[in-house]
Structure formats: C-alpha cells, structure tokens
Amino acid sequence: MLLEVKNLRKDYKRATQQFSAVNNISFSMAQNDFISIMGKSGSGKTTLLNMIAGLLTPTQGKVTINGTNLFELDDKQVSAFRNQYLGYIPQGSSLLPNLTALENIRLPFSLTKRENQSSLNYALQLLEKAQISYLKDAYPANMSGGEMRRIAILRALICQPQLVIADEPTSDLDEESSAQIMALLADIHQQGTGLLIVTHDNDVAGYSQRTLKMSSGRLID
Numbered sequence: 001m002l003l004e005v006k007n008l009r010k011d012y013k014r015a016t017q018q019f020s021a022v023n024n025i026s027f028s029m030a031q032n033d034f035i036s037i038m039g040k041s042g043s044g045k046t047t048l049l050n051m052i053a054g055l056l057t058p059t060q061g062k063v064t065i066n067g068t069n070l071f072e073l074d075d076k077q078v079s080a081f082r083n084q085y086l087g088y089i090p091q092g093s094s095l096l097p098n099l100t101a102l103e104n105i106r107l108p109f110s111l112t113k114r115e116n117q118s119s120l121n122y123a124l125q126l127l128e129k130a131q132i133s134y135l136k137d138a139y140p141a142n143m144s145g146g147e148m149r150r151i152a153i154l155r156a157l158i159c160q161p162q163l164v165i166a167d168e169p170t171s172d173l174d175e176e177s178s179a180q181i182m183a184l185l186a187d188i189h190q191q192g193t194g195l196l197i198v199t200h201d202n203d204v205a206g207y208s209q210r211t212l213k214m215s216s217g218r219l220i221d
C-alpha cells in the first residue's frame, strides 16, 4: 500500500474548548491511486493533508507511507523521507521570490545530498512537458497565478516522488488555467504517481478515481 491513514486525529483548543479538527480518519491509497478530498471550509482538509505530509504531528493515529510510519521517525529522518517519497504542493503561492522558476523547481533536489547527480536536465524536461520552458529564467513576481502554480507542481516532482499531495491546486484560477493544471496533474497520474488532492471544485474532483467527503473533521458517505 502506498499510503495508510489509521485513526488519525488532531485536537486543537479554541478559547477553553477543545475540538478535533480531524476526528478518527482512516483510509488507504494503492500505488497510482488518484483520490480527491472535498468538504466545506473549516472541515479539516488542510489539517489532514499536513499530517499526511509529515508537517504536523497528530494527537493520535498513524500515517504509513510505503510501510514506514512517519511519526516513528525523528525530524531529520522525516525531512529526508518527505524529500524522497513525497511531493507537496501547498495552498496559494509558495515559490521563493528571489529564485527563478528553474531555481525554484530544483530547490528540493539540492536540499539533500545526491552524489554525482544533477537535477538540471530533469527540471528542463519538466518545464518542456508542462509547455512553460519560456518561464525558465523568470521570477515569480513576473508570472501569472496559473504559471506560479505550475512551477510549484514541477517543484513537487523534481525528486520523482511516489505520492504527490496538493492542497487546492486550482483555487483562484480561471477555467483555462485550472484545465492546464489538471492536465498536468492527470499526466503525473498517468506516469504512475499516486495523487491526493484537496479541492472545492467538482470538475477537479471529477478527474480523480475516488472522492472522500469531509465534514467537521470526519469522513462522511
């Protein structure tokens, strides 16, 4: 199994009241599954994704990726594991403003030591496949929202992850840009990568094989 989420819970406190932003969620994903998660604002989708991506520690429960329980690893090991297996596309714009598109894409690769390997050719190939080679030397300030989002997707792919996680990859984009993003994500799925995306958009969810619905921290039918 690529991903196993078991009895996952995250509790937060608001004023004096404790509540579960994610409440006892379990599901699994096979290699090359494409799953979307939908639910109202505040239903816990980002909290769930952040725990699956190893960015947030759960109050209770387990996340296993390729047989490794993320929360049994120390901080350094989690970072190395994420870098190798996971591609994460966060909500909104996440590019570093002082780096070019090419430098942003290559950044995750350069964060871990890889002897005698370069990410340059692969980064150029990714740009070509996404039909945005013209952006290679551009800075984020000079790109459209859709272009920035596509660069963030390519950045998530540079280490050739087995699982790509995307939080609202098409939010705030027009129909044409959304379609370009989804074509890129559908292509990643075609190449054999597992995809887990959070979306508000029924059309976007329509690209996935299965939709999980969240309400008040729980999965509902």
Ligand SMILES: Nc1ncnc2c1ncn2[C@@H]1O[C@H](COP(=O)(O)OP(=O)(O)OP(=O)(O)O)[C@@H](O)[C@H]1O
Binding pocket: 012, 013, 021, 039, 040, 041, 042, 043, 044, 045, 046, 047, 048
């Ligand atoms: N660090 C935090 N401390 C306290 N409460 C939090 C924290 N992070 C999130 N929450 C609360 O947990 C609930 C779930 O938030 P989350 O961001 O996961 O929802 P979401 O479904 O992703 O919403 P949206 O669609 O608006 O992005 C919300 O009620 C939110 O206010």
